[in-house]
Amino acid sequence: MAPRPSAQGTVPFGECRTWYRVTGDLDCGRPPLVVVHGGPGSTHDYLLAVADLAEQGWPVVHYDQLGNGGSTHLPDRGAEFWTVPLFLVELDNLLRALGIADDYVLFGHSWGGLLAAKHASRRPAGLRGLVVADSPASYPLWRQEMKALRDALPPGVNETLLRHEAAGTTDSDEYKAAMMPFNERHVCRLKPWPREYLASYYELSNDPTVYFTMNGPSEFHVVGTLRDWSVEDCCPDIEVPTLVISGRYDEATPATVRPYAELIPDVRWEMFEESSHVPHLEEPERFQRVLAGFLGGLRE
Template identity: 75%
Template sequence: MALAPNAKGTVPFGEYRTWYRVTGDLRAGVPPLVVAHGGPGSTHDYLRNIAELAGHGRPVVHYDQLGNGGSTRLPGRGADFWTPQLFLDELENLLGALGIAGDYTLLGHSWGGVLAARHAATRPAGLRGLIIANSPASYPLWLGELAVLRRALPPEVAETLTRHEEAGTTDSAEYVRAVKVFNDRHVCRLDPLPRDFIASLMEIHNDPAVYYTMNGPSEFHVNGTLRDYSVVDCCPDIAVPTLLISGRHDEVTPAAVQPFADLIPDVRWQIFEDSSHLPHLEEPERFLRVVREFLENIPDRGATPVRVGDF
């Protein structure tokens, strides 16, 4: 599939369609950066500014995962359909359809980083480098850390959250207001919220089927199908240079990231001191510089691997 620069459209994925956008030229001779968004059930919108890397000669591919955004919507499907394997198959299909499976890099944010880690652990021949941004290695481990963050909230906020979760009234306005207190601390510390982030939030609000099924009613009340999911077991199988990114105030705490740092053989970890869960929006210039430098220092095929800490 020969794509013109700055192409966008959809590719078939079985009987469905996956929406994508390419910024830059896939024929430029530089491994493109494929960006996997979070959720599950969000969209690419909040990660749009990563496309600025194309100004330095590296093409960037965004896509909307099945079920949201410009990809096929399937609101009637249940938990047996929305599985991690579905999204792994979709990513592999996209790489092949765009003709980049033989040479690419991958950035996954939040759930997208979990997805990217599992993909990388299969040792795909064309993967050159991996960036795992603001992602937990284990949902059970992360849930324990979220409980710690919740206990640090004002007592009346914590009580409101617990009361509505136990009553099953997480769609109430009072619960939403209490969730905002947590989100303002640990998801995005910017005021006002960036427009691209709002765009993704609205997509989830308008079509929450995937998010509610796999995650749950909020970032920290994870009672969906991912609640027991982990990629800790496969971290030692990741065989490419890997950059970990997290924010000092992140809902994904250092303890939830630590297994990546301990188990991936060739890894470095960058913590953004003035960020929470969205350092690409909270500290955009530094974020893009760190990512660009990491990608530019990935060794050419056949070269001696760069040691951890050399980036």
């Protein structure tokens, strides 16, 4: 279980509120690690284990992006509202509100990795380092790789998925059941799924507005507004030291992750051999060592 938060609450974001949680002391003299969750439309819960770094003296900030979790929900807003710039502005607003915009490190997971990379490419003066975890650099690449992963599923599974996708019945129980072999291979290989992972899973299910709008009905059927988005063009503009993390069985396959390693000037790529999309849960001890080592290197 992650350490107890030292502070939590909400900060104003226009007419809305962004929920946050701080573990550790923001005034300890070390840059806080700000955790940007995936989805889009998930919550911070499945990444709570990152807060263990507070026990080693690194303050950690989690937050729920607008539309989910403890932040303001806006189920009636359409696709024109849910944009990448919205979430970039929300992140900037949070950093300023917490008084950490002049000294921080970003950890972005999955969709959060693309968002963090885009933020870093703007070269904010206070950013000290970047961690991109289990994140594709391009959704077109992601879609290409999804086809290969789906084709390798047990006989009949992909056919069931394709049938429901063509019919527009992706909310059916049969479609959801057919998703499970993929999720168990490429999203989280632990059995049973950890409580914190399930918490985010259920939160997203309770309000899928952002996920359905920007992503689509499932991890491997990206038909939302992000379907053609990429950060490959801005990776060369990232100046800070960058750690890239991915799992051997990750739905973010090596082909989708490689652009980060090839295009970011100061980058290191760590592959977790026993993990899929959540190495912080699947290989927690090695994850903590790698992340703590990276943060320690920033100080040096």
